[in-house]
Amino acid sequence: MQRNSLLFLLSGLFLVVLAGAIIFFLIPKLREQGTFSPVGIEGFNLPADTVQARVLEIVDEGIITLGDHTQEYQVMRVELLEGDHAGETLIVDYGQYQIRPEGLVINPGEHILVTVGQRPDGEVTAYFTDFVRTRPILLLLGTFIFFSILVSGWKGVRSLIGMFFSLSVIIGYIIPQILQGQDPILVSITGAFVLLAVTLYLVSGWTLKTHSAVLGMLLALLITGFLANYFINLTRLTGFGSEESLFLIQMTDVQINLRGLVLGSMIIGALGVLDDLVTTQASAIFELHDADRRQDLTTLYQRGMRIGKDHVAATINILVLAYAGAAMPLLLLFTLSGQQYGYLVNLEFVTEEIVRTLVGSLGLILAVPITTGLASIIALNQNNLGSIRRFLGPANQGEGGHTH
Numbered sequence: 001m002q003r004n005s006l007l008f009l010l011s012g013l014f015l016v017v018l019a020g021a022i023i024f025f026l027i028p029k030l031r032e033q034g035t036f037s038p039v040g041i042e043g044f045n046l047p048a049d050t051v052q053a054r055v056l057e058i059v060d061e062g063i064i065t066l067g068d069h070t071q072e073y074q075v076m077r078v079e080l081l082e083g084d085h086a087g088e089t090l091i092v093d094y095g096q097y098q099i100r101p102e103g104l105v106i107n108p109g110e111h112i113l114v115t116v117g118q119r120p121d122g123e124v125t126a127y128f129t130d131f132v133r134t135r136p137i138l139l140l141l142g143t144f145i146f147f148s149i150l151v152s153g154w155k156g157v158r159s160l161i162g163m164f165f166s167l168s169v170i171i172g173y174i175i176p177q178i179l180q181g182q183d184p185i186l187v188s189i190t191g192a193f194v195l196l197a198v199t200l201y202l203v204s205g206w207t208l209k210t211h212s213a214v215l216g217m218l219l220a221l222l223i224t225g226f227l228a229n230y231f232i233n234l235t236r237l238t239g240f241g242s243e244e245s246l247f248l249i250q251m252t253d254v255q256i257n258l259r260g261l262v263l264g265s266m267i268i269g270a271l272g273v274l275d276d277l278v279t280t281q282a283s284a285i286f287e288l289h290d291a292d293r294r295q296d297l298t299t300l301y302q303r304g305m306r307i308g309k310d311h312v313a314a315t316i317n318i319l320v321l322a323y324a325g326a327a328m329p330l331l332l333l334f335t336l337s338g339q340q341y342g343y344l345v346n347l348e349f350v351t352e353e354i355v356r357t358l359v360g361s362l363g364l365i366l367a368v369p370i371t372t373g374l375a376s377i378i379a380l381n382q383n384n385l386g387s388i389r390r391f392l393g394p395a396n397q398g399e400g401g402h403t404h
Contacts, residue, residue: 050129051082053114055106056089064096071095074106078114078126085116090126104131155203162199169195170268178264184257188264189225192271193218204279206393212378213282216371220274221267223370224363228266231355237262241348262352270360273315277364278371281308285375286396300376308368316361323357 060075073095080088092114094106106112111132117125148156174191178184197214204210239245239258248256285304289295295303324331334344344350382395 049083049117050113050115051080051086052111052132053078053080053090053092053126055108055110055112057108058106059091066097066099069099071100071102072105073100076106076108078112080114080116080126081111083116085124088124090114090116090124092126092128094128098128159199159203162202165202166195166199174264174268178256178261181255184260184264185225185229188267189221192267193221196221196271196275200275200279204283208378208382208392208395209282209286209375211392212285212375213278213371216278216282216367216374217274219370219374220278220363220367221271223366224270224274224359225263225267227362228263228355228359231359232259232263235351235355237348237352237355241352266356266359269356270319270363273319273360273364274367277311277315277367280311281368281371282375283396284308285372286379289376289379290396295380297376297380300380301372304372304376305369308372312365312368315364319361319364320357323353327353 056077056079058074058076062073063070064073073093075091075093075096077089078092080086080090092112094100113129113132114126115129117127119125145160148160150156152159169191174187177187177191196217200210200214200217204213237259239260239262245258245261249258281304284307285300288303289300330350337344345354379395382389385392
């Protein structure tokens with residue numbers, strides 16, 4: 001028991017280090033590959049002279065009125081921690097010239113982001129840009145890792161490693177390949193299949209159940225890609241429907257296929273739910289088969305589909321609610337604009353989200369009968385695979401090498 005606890009602790013520390021490596025090494029390395037140019041688009045890419053600073057003291061605070069809005073303001077003395085002026089102290093205001101949210105008060109000792117500039121007379125000035133959120137994010141990540149391991153044990157450890165592997169594939173392969181001008185469709189599909197196949201085997205083991213899930217996932221992924229391509233063409237999406245796409249064109253010298261990028265993002269967006277769906281269906285089929293080995297293919301498939309129908313209905317609702325939640329500010333703007341919804345759905349950035357949601361849901365719906373059928377066939381014929389059977393692992397995790 002003590003040995004297991006030590007292994008859990010070491011695994012958690014390893015995962016925290018791995019997460020830190022992804023945050024502090026892979027992302028900066030991606031920026032060093034020469035595909036970005038420092039254009040300093042506000043709100044998307046921090047200007048080159050934005051640095052961290054530590055708040056030394058609050059020198060003034062009070063109430064100010066900007067137009068019709070009354071709010072608190074603070075003036076603070078900060079020490080620059082980075083850049084050419086590291087070690088210098090400057091005065092920075094927060095709320096005197098820009099609208100600030102209520103309840104967010106800066107205290108001495110906090111770290112903030114400031115943008116440093118120099119006036120024609122040589123005086124160095126700085127203004128508040130944003131809060132430094134690295135420590136709270138790492139604290140949240142550590143809490144997430146702790147409870148994942150506490151509740152799920154070694155399977156939780158494997159799933160976390162799989163999660164970090166997925167992030168590594170996206171950051172270290174998919175994004176750089178697209179930025180280098182490769183076809184976003186091909187890159188997204190190959191990267192998605194690799195990361196999901198590896199994570200499925202990592203979490204569920206080398207078993208017939210996992211093979212069934214991987215095959216079902218591959219077919220569902222290909223069908224989702226074809227559907228996305230068809231409806232992107234049918235709805236005449238150009239890829240220029242969002243500000244991020246325009247920023248991307250300005251920030252790189254590489255010619256990027258934005259329509260392909262939209263398709264790739266749709267495929268990757270459906271991956272997480274697809275992973276859960278195919279794994280659950282394959283697992284359900286093998287459990288049903290193990291409970292009653294007298295079932296024929298039709299009976300096993302029908303029972304599996306009854307589970308799948310409930311699962312896919314709930315999953316689609318989750319997917320729609322997730323997209324609606326992310327688009328809540330946009331929905332509020334629609335309501336305030338007073339425009340007809342029939343007009344708004346024809347705007348590209350709206351159409352893109354609708355196509356993304358419906359194509360992803362279609363892929364999930366089709367994944368259920370595909371995975372259920374494949375898992376049923378493999379479960380019923382696991383003893384008829386001849387000499388290759390011993391290389392495919394047990395039917396399910398935890399059975400060892402025993403087969404029936």
